[in-house]
Amino acid sequence: MTGRDGGADLRPEGNTPVVILVRPQLAENVGTTARAMANGGLFHLRLVAPRDGWPQERAWRSASGADRILDAAAVFDTVDAAVADLHRVFATCPRPRHIVKPVLTARGAAAEMREISTRPLRFGVLFGPERAGLDNEDMARADALIRYPLNPDFMSLNLSQAVMIMAYEWWMAADGTPPRELMTNETHVATKGELENFLGHLVRELDECGFLRNEQKRPGMVRNLRHFFERGEVTEQELRTLHGVVTELAHGRGARRGKRDA
Incomplete structure (x- = not known):
């Protein structure tokens, strides 16, 4: 069941964390986990004692093209074997009890893992x-625990959702996307000169019609009109439209005046 054609061409970039699913029960969840991993730039998947064995065709059907992650997935009998070649191990847990270990949020863990990756x-x-979830014996193999600060009255997550949160934080820890940007498509944000040209046009027509x-x-x-247009990122296309509106209103006013004079 390896070497499928048609999957997305996913190649690991740099030193990325290994996702280790301990005793996963449903093949569909393994497939959706691979999909979540690909979203966040995680490419190394290991399975520890999957309940129904491996491989499972249903996993590929749920992966939405992340086939190569499943193709390369390694299977281990125990957690010890799955982490034997790793230097640092984190473990997700809902409520750590009777355990003395550092507990990180997903964001904190992602920042720490980014540092390790260097x-x-x-x-x-x-x-x-x-x-x-993981039992105490599993968590004993980890250097630190990860706990998501979710609604304390409802913290139930699907396996792939839990992986998605971690994958997202891993990706965002190195992502340079600005937190806010204006989509302008083929136009551009108007310059101060373009805006001043429009405001001059508008004020002239407002004087002409008597509004001012x-x-x-x-x-x-x-x-006040200036404040209205200055406080947002008005685009050049929007200004051209407004120029047309003001011009047409002025023409309409002139036509009505001509009819009255006639």
């Missing part, structure tokens, strides 16, 4: 079975 060290994250006839209030009204 050194010639191999590292991985243990995820427990769907029904009960109150000389005492005129400076404040013009200032």
Whole structure:
């Protein structure tokens, strides 16, 4: 069941964490885990004693193209064997009890793993079975625990969801995407010169139609219009549209005046 054609061409970049699923119960969850891993740039999957054996065709059907992660998945009988070649191991857990270990959030763990990745060290994250999670013996193999700070009244996660959170934080720890940006497509954010040109056009027509006839209030009204257009990232295309609106309104006013004069 390896070497399938047609899957996404996923190649590991740099030193990335190994995802270790301990005693996974459903093949579909293994497949969706591979999909979540690919989303976050994680490519190394290990399975410890999968309940129904391995490989399982249902996993590939659930992977949405992340086939090569499943093709390369390694299977181990025990957690000890799965982590034997690693230097650092993290373990996810919902409520650590009677354990003295560092407990990190997913974001904190991702930051720590990014630092580890800069050194010639191999590292991985243990995820427990769907029904009960990792037991104390599993967590004893870890250097640190990861606990997601979710709604304390409802912290139930599907296996692939748990992996997705970790994969997302791993990716975001090195991602340079700005937290906010304006999508302008074929246009661009208007320059101050373009904006001033439009405001001049608008104010001239407002003077012409008498809207700004109150000389005492005129400076404040013009200032308010300027504030309205200056506080957002108006695009050049939007300004061209507004130029057209103002021009058409002015033409319409001229046509009505001509009819009255006639």
